[in-house]
Amino acid sequence: MSWTELLSPEVLARIADYNLLSRVAVEGFLSGLHRSVARGYGGEFVQYRGYVPGDDLKHVDWKLYARQGKAYTKVYQEETNMRCALVLDASASMAYRGTRAVCSKFRYGAMLAACLAYLANRQGDQVGLFVYSDRLLTGTGRGQRSPRLPQMFAELAKVEVGKRADHAAAMVMAEEYVGKRGLIVLLSDWHDMEQGLARLVRQIRFGSRDCMVCQILDADELDLPFADQRRFVDSESGDEITTMPALVRENYQRRMERFTARQREDCLRNRTDYELAVTNRNLGDLLAAYLYRREAML
C-alpha cells in the first residue's frame, strides 16, 4: 500500500477546495487558518476594549473617539495553525471486505486519513498519525516534529491488521500530541464501543479539543445480504455462530441501526462531528460532503 495508492488524484481533486478547519480555537505557533485562543492583532475583528496606555495607537478607533469622546482599542482574533491527530483503528474487524466494497475497512480508513493529512499539511497544520490495535502500532510523539507525508504513509503501509482494539491507549497518545487544543480524528468501526464512545469523546472534548468521529463500516455489516446458511466467526474474539441470515436479517438490521444511531447521538451530544463511512461509497464524495458541512457550521 504505497502513498500514491492512498492518495487518489480523483479524491484529492474533489476535496481540493476545502480546508480542514477546527471548530475550537487552537493554540499554535504559526499563523494559519484557525482561530487562536490569543486575542490580539490578527486579521479578524472581535470586540472593543478601553484604551490602556501602552496599546498601539493604530488600533484605536478614532471615529468612535470622535463620536463618544472616549478612546477604544479594537481587539482582533489571532489566526494560528493547529495540531491534528489522525487515530486509525487497525484491529482485526477492520480487515473485512465485503463483496460490494472496493477495499477493506482499514484500507478505506487509511485513505481517509491520508486525504485528511494531505489537507492539513497543505494548510500548514501539524499532523500526527496514530495507528493502533491492542497497542499503539505507530504514532507521533509530542516532542517530535510533524513527519512528512511520505514518511507517514510509509508507516501506514507497514501496518498489519489484527487483534482486538484498545482505543483508550491510543487516545492517550493522541491527546498528548494535540495538547490542550487541537483536532483529533477518530477512524474506527467502534464495534466494541457501544457504551464507551460517549465517554471517550467527552474526555477528548473536555480539554477543549475538537473531535471528529468517523465510523467505518462495510455495506455487508449494515444489511447482512447473505442468502445461504453461514457459520459466522467473530474476527476479533473468534466466537462462532451458525445462522440463517435470511431469518435473522431483520433483527440484525434493527440492532445495527440502533447501534449507529446511538454512536451518532453520543457524538452530537458532545458537540462532535460524526460521519458514517460505508466502504462501497465514493471516498471523494464522502469527504467533500463532510468538509462542506463542517465549513458551513463554522
Next chain:
Amino acid sequence: MVTFAYPWLLWGLLALAGPLLLHLLNRRRPQMLVFPSIRFLTRAQLPREGRRRLRDLLLLLLRMMTFAAAILVMARPSWTAKPAASTSESRPRAVLVLDGSASMHGHGAAEKARTLALAEVDALSGWDVGVIVTDSAVASSLAPGASSAAVRAAIADYAPSCLAGNPQEGLRQALAWLNASDSQGRLVVISDLQRGDWASPSAMATPGLEVAVRDAGQEGAANVGISSVRGMPLPNGGHRVLVVVRNYSAVSQERLLTVTAGNRQQRQTVTLAPLRQQRVVLLLAESGEPGGEASQGIASLERDGYPLDDDYHFWLGDLPAPRALLVMPGETDPASEEPAFFVRNALVAEDGGVPGFTVETITADLFQEVHLAATQAIFLLGATESLAPADIDELRQFVESGGVVFATPGAAPNQALRALRQAGLFEAQGQGLTGSSRDVSLGIGWVDPDCPLAGLYGNPQESDLFMFSIRRMLRLNVEPSVQTLIKTLDGLPFLAEKTVGTGRFYYFSLDFSLGWSDFPLTTSFLPTLRELCLIAVPPGYGVKRLVCGDAPSVAGEWFGQDLSAAPATGWPLPGLYRVGTWPVEVNVSNRESMTDRVNADDLRRSLSRVDAGRGEAASPAVAGGIGSGDRPWWKICAWCFALLLLSEATARLWIGNRG
C-alpha cells in the same frame, strides 16, 4: 414397448444421487465467514418444515429431473409398437440368416456354415428357429415355429448359388419375423463375411434384439480369377483372345491358363503380382468346323480355393449383323433399282473384319409394316416424297432414338425437303438441279476436317473421292442448324448432316445412280456409307455380357431381339446362352472373388445399431419389418431437458433473491 438405443447409458441414472448428496452436504456444512462482529447476530434454527423446505425440495426435484432427462436423451429411447397380430406363444425366436452367395463356394465356407448353423440349432433348443438363405435375394426360407427336423433339413439342403450376394432382403425378412413376436429374439448371421456382400448393410436390428455373427470364411485365403475375356476374329479365320486375370490375394501367384474353343486350345502359365491384374493374349488357330462348339470358348485357370471365378465363358462365333433398310419410291420405277443395287452391295460386304449389314429392301408404301427397333440404318433412296406424314413422324422417332437415316433426292426434292423441315429432321431448301457443262465441272472439293469422314479422306491424293465427275446434283441451301460435311468445288453442299436426338440424318444432294454421278463406282463409296452407318452401331453390338442373376434388361438395348425367351431374373448359372440370334455370355460376378472381409464384430455392431432417421425412412417400405411403428422419444426428452434446465435456473434465481 419403450426401447433404448444405448441401454447401458441408463446406469447413468445413478448420477441422480449427485444432486441429492450435494443438497445434504450443503445443509450439513454451512459456509464459514469471518465477520467483523457477531454481536448483533442471533442463532436461527434451520427450517425443517415449511416453505423453505418446499423450495429446497423443488430445486432438488428439478435438478434430478434435469439429470434424468439428459441421460434419457443420450440413451435414445424410442417407442416400438407391438405388432397387431401378436402370436400367443411366448417361446423365444431365433432366425438363422445363411449367406448363399457365390463366394461361399470357396474355401469350404459352405460346409463350415452348415456346421455352424447346426451348432446354433443345438444351442437354441426351446426356441422357435427360422432359416433364411440369401444370395442376391431370399433364396429359400423357413419361418420360425417349424419343427427341429424341418430346420435341420433346411440347413442340410443349404447350398450356395452362383449369384452375387445381397443380404438386405433376407435381413429384413428375418427382422420382420423377429419383430412379429414380443418374446425374446435372436438374429444369427452365418457368412464368410466377404466385403463385397457386407460392405454397407442397411437393415438394422430393433433395440433389444440380440445379434450374433458367425464367421464361416477363411482369413487370408488366396484367390486368382478371370475378370474378363474378349475374342476377336482374325483375317486368317483364327481368333485373338484377350484374357484379364486378377490376383486378389496379397502374395504372388502362378497359375496355368487354358483357353479352349471346340478342338482348339492354348495354354499359358501366368505369374501374377499381389493384388494386380494381368492381360494375357492367346491366339487360336483357324477352326476346321465353323460354328457349333468352336464358337463357344471357355477360359480356365488352374483350380484354387474358390473355383467359380476360374472359368470364364465367352463367345467366339459370328455376331449378328446390324440391319439396314432400303426404302424405294415404288415398284413402277425400274430406274430406282440402280441406287439400291449399289447401296446393298456396299453394305453387305465385309470390310476389315467388320461384319456386313443385313439389308432389307422395301417400297415406301410398306414403311409402316417394318419393325424399326431392329434396324440401325435407313436409306431413303429418292423415296422421301413418297412417305406419308405418319411415316415421317416414325422416322423422326427412329432418328431421335439413335438411328441413322440417309436420304437422296427423288422426283420431287422440294416437296421432300418441305416434309423433312416440317418434321424437324432437316432444314434446307432445294434451288433446282445443276450439272457439269462445258464451262463448269462439278466435283468434290472439301471435306469437313471435324467430321468422322475426315479420317478416311484426310489425304486427298490417296482417295478417289475428289476425282469422280458429277453430272447432275441438287443445289441445296442449308440453314445453320444443318452441318455440311462434304462440299463441291463450287462450295455447294454434297453431303449435309443434322443431329436429331441421339441419331443423325444425312442428305446427299445427288442420287446414287450413274445418271447423276460416278460416285457409286468409286472406292470411296463403300467406306463413306459404312463409316456413317457405324455411328448407329454401338461397340460390343451383337453379344451381351451378364453376370449370374442379372436381369436381361440391365444389358441395355437388344435392338429388336425378342427377350421373352430369356428368363426375367437372368440366368443363375454361368455359361453361354442365346436370345434370338444374339449370344449371351453369363459368368460369375467379380465382386464375389474378392478376399477382403469385414470384421465380424464390426458387422454385429453395425447390425445392432439403431438409426432413428433411417428407421423412420424405412418403416413405410418394410411393413412389419425393422423400424415399423418406431417413434423416437429422444427428441421429446431433449425438449424436456431444455425446459427443466431453464426451470432450474429460474428457480435458483428466484430462491436466491428470496433468500
